[in-house]
Amino acid sequence: MFKKIMTKARMQSPWMLHFDCGSCNGCDIEVLACLTPVYDVERFGIINTGNPMHADIFLVTGTVNHRNQKVLRNLYDQIPDPKVVVAIGACGLTGGIFREAWNVIGGVDKVIPVDVYVPGCPAKPEAIIDGVVLGLEKFRGKAETAESISANDFEEEAPCREK
Amino acid sequence: MQGEVMCISPDNLLGETARMKVERYRFVTLSCVEISETQVEILYHFDREFQLKHLRLTISKDSSVPSISPVYFAAFLVENEIQDLFGIRFHGLVIDYDRTLYLEEDVKTMPFCKYVAVQKTPESNEEKAP
Amino acid sequence: MTKTIIPFGPQHPVLPEPIHLKLTLEDEVITEAIPAFGFVHRGLEKLVEIRDFHQMIYVVERICGICSMLHAMCYCQGIEEMMGIEVPPRARFLRVIWSELHRMHSHLLWLGLFADSFGFESLFMQFWKIREKILDIDEATTGNRIIVSVNVIGGVRKDLGTEQTSMILSALKDVEKELQWLETTIMSDYTVQKRTVGKGILTGKQAYELGLVGPTLRASGVAQDARMLGYAAFGDINFTPVVETDGDCYARCKVRFREVFQSIDLIRQAIGKLPNGEIAVKVKGRPNGEVVTRVEQPRGEVFYYIKANGTKNLERLRVRTPTFANVPALLTMLPGAWLSDVPVIVLSIDPCISCTER
Numbered sequence: 001m002f003k004k005i006m007t008k009a010r011m012q013s014p015w016m017l018h019f020d021c022g023s024c025n026g027c028d029i030e031v032l033a034c035l036t037p038v039y040d041v042e043r044f045g046i047i048n049t050g051n052p053m054h055a056d057i058f059l060v061t062g063t064v065n066h067r068n069q070k071v072l073r074n075l076y077d078q079i080p081d082p083k084v085v086v087a088i089g090a091c092g093l094t095g096g097i098f099r100e101a102w103n104v105i106g107g108v109d110k111v112i113p114v115d116v117y118v119p120g121c122p123a124k125p126e127a128i129i130d131g132v133v134l135g136l137e138k139f140r141g142k143a144e145t146a147e148s149i150s151a152n153d154f155e156e157e158a159p160c161r162e163k
Numbered sequence: 164m165q166g167e168v169m170c171i172s173p174d175n176l177l178g179e180t181a182r183m184k185v186e187r188y189r190f191v192t193l194s195c196v197e198i199s200e201t202q203v204e205i206l207y208h209f210d211r212e213f214q215l216k217h218l219r220l221t222i223s224k225d226s227s228v229p230s231i232s233p234v235y236f237a238a239f240l241v242e243n244e245i246q247d248l249f250g251i252r253f254h255g256l257v258i259d260y261d262r263t264l265y266l267e268e269d270v271k272t273m274p275f276c277k278y279v280a281v282q283k284t285p286e287s288n289e290e291k292a293p
Numbered sequence: 294m295t296k297t298i299i300p301f302g303p304q305h306p307v308l309p310e311p312i313h314l315k316l317t318l319e320d321e322v323i324t325e326a327i328p329a330f331g332f333v334h335r336g337l338e339k340l341v342e343i344r345d346f347h348q349m350i351y352v353v354e355r356i357c358g359i360c361s362m363l364h365a366m367c368y369c370q371g372i373e374e375m376m377g378i379e380v381p382p383r384a385r386f387l388r389v390i391w392s393e394l395h396r397m398h399s400h401l402l403w404l405g406l407f408a409d410s411f412g413f414e415s416l417f418m419q420f421w422k423i424r425e426k427i428l429d430i431d432e433a434t435t436g437n438r439i440i441v442s443v444n445v446i447g448g449v450r451k452d453l454g455t456e457q458t459s460m461i462l463s464a465l466k467d468v469e470k471e472l473q474w475l476e477t478t479i480m481s482d483y484t485v486q487k488r489t490v491g492k493g494i495l496t497g498k499q500a501y502e503l504g505l506v507g508p509t510l511r512a513s514g515v516a517q518d519a520r521m522l523g524y525a526a527f528g529d530i531n532f533t534p535v536v537e538t539d540g541d542c543y544a545r546c547k548v549r550f551r552e553v554f555q556s557i558d559l560i561r562q563a564i565g566k567l568p569n570g571e572i573a574v575k576v577k578g579r580p581n582g583e584v585v586t587r588v589e590q591p592r593g594e595v596f597y598y599i600k601a602n603g604t605k606n607l608e609r610l611r612v613r614t615p616t617f618a619n620v621p622a623l624l625t626m627l628p629g630a631w632l633s634d635v636p637v638i639v640l641s642i643d644p645c646i647s648c649t650e651r
Binding site: 019020021022023024025026027028029030032033036037038050052062063065067068071075097098100101102103104121122124 | 303304305309310311331332333334335336337339340343351352355356357358359361402405417418421422425428438439440645647
């Protein structure tokens with residue numbers, strides 16, 4: 001019961017963490033543009049946080065290179081479950097125009113699992129908001145799965161299966 | 164290329180840059196170009212009231228170049244970058260990242276060199292900046 | 294007293310981009326700051342080996358999304374100079390219009406982030422609201438909000454009709470009005486001054502000797518602006534660089550704020566003098582030789598060194614971006630500052646890390 005309320009609350013006000021992972025800034029400023037007037041996602045309760053421990057949705061822009069993959073992995077691990085990763089921009093999906101550059105590994109999905117892909121170079125704020133909304137649907141799915149698993153555990157008195 | 168170009172050798176590099184400093188030239192940047200399998204060319208760009216002046220230094224890849232960062236502090240960043248990307252060693256750097264500005268510690272290749280076959284890696288790693 | 298080392302970044306709420314600073318502290322005062330890079334390094338300069346010189350325009354545009362148009366403009370100017378191409382006058386004026394629009398959106402972005410760095414969030418929102426108007430102009434005239442991609446070698450890709458120029462002028466009128474409303478906040482607000490006046494002081498001599506560029510240099514009283522070179526159509530319109538003399542964070546803020554008004558003026562002049570005619574010439578042949586070009590970006594002067602050998606691929610492309618030149622300023626300003634002032638001082642040079650590392 002309590003978990004259901006938690007899931008609902010999280011769905012109503014998801015907090016997001018944004019990490020620039022070697023992008024050209026184009027997508028980053030569009031992510032920020034989503035938070036400012038005109039687009040203003042804060043009216044839906046979406047808040048940008050600087051702390052990965054507070055976040056539900058992880059927005060990643062740009063390609064992964066040899067140095068920042070550790071930072072990316074680290075941030076991903078710190079976000080509590082359930083979590084949704086949204087990769088933004090052509091270079092976040094596949095490497096885009098940079099895919100042949102020597103220090104580029106490729107898209108974000110080479111390092112962490114990605115749930116939603118938002119294309120565009122740079123992706124428009126409308127597309128990013130759309131991606132976050134899609135991500136929320138996945139988030140609900142993940143939260144419900146986690147809930148049913150832990151509920152079953154409780155009934156059968158099995159040892160807690162931490163994900 | 165706009166601006167005056169002057170060819171120099173590693174011996175008078177520091178003297179020439181010190182002269183530039185006295186003449187109130189500002190440091191712009193260095194450009195490193197690989198010109199053959201064994202040689203690279205380093206261009207030192209300076210500017211004074213939009214008048215450019217370039218020093219052209221041609222050296223072999225395994226040699227070590229005196230750093231101009233004691234004269235022009237701003238040069239340390241680009242010298243570290245060349246150190247990373249071309250494997251050219253600079254000695255006397257004010258802040259030496261020791262080839263970790265862009266690269267991870269375990270990388271021993273020179274990413275910007277076209278002729279990868281050059282077997283200079285062990286040597287150039289030995290002669291680290293003092 | 295014991296020394297503490299505090300890492301700042303790469304993921305930090307104030308920074309939109311990953312840069313790492315290792316700050317050595319004594320009590321709350323910084324004694325040493327060492328930056329670490331490499332989180333955004335992609336190695337774009339090396340892409341010249343697989344992309345031909347026309348395709349490289351799209352690569353240099355993506356060195357940095359905020360000043361993409363100016364990167365492409367600098368690159369095209371270099372290739373044009375190398376190949377002896379005369380750019381049509383209309384194209385030169387159109388380049389001025391788009392480059393100044395880019396400068397405006399970059400400066401408004403910075404002013405917002407700067408306000409955010411000292412906790413003035415409503416000012417941040419106000420600046421970004423105004424900025425959306427500039428992006429609307431970009432979208433209406435070129436089809437994209439950020440990476441406008443209008444430059445080609447030999448001219449520009451898009452033309453402006455009279456309808457569009459009058460739309461730009463009326464939008465700029467609104468922008469100017471809203472900015473004048475914010476002028477009192479920036480120029481006389483107690484909060485802004487309390488957090489920025491006297492922080493991170495650089496004297497004119499220091500700034501000149503460190504080889505700084507752009508607003509960081511001009512805030513210290515040195516009137517150096519690459520637009521004085523008269524590239525594109527800047528030679529045909531009235532231009533005097535904006536200079537402040539205090540050399541602190543507040544002076545840098547004022548330089549950028551005044552430059553937004555200056556850009557509005559430059560766009561008006563360029564639209565007023567916009568000549569008729571072609572917008573691009575056909576390009577034949579391949580570049581050969583060496584060339585250096587400079588363009589004034591929002592953050593300062595960008596320097597391109599291009600070497601070509603007569604084939605379709607360039608031999609070397611070297612980009613010295615403004616933030617690359619301004620990083621030494623950080624190492625000079627931070628020692629002696631309070632830890633709580635670090636975000637303000639770091640942001641005052643308008644760091645663009647994707648430019649710096651390429």
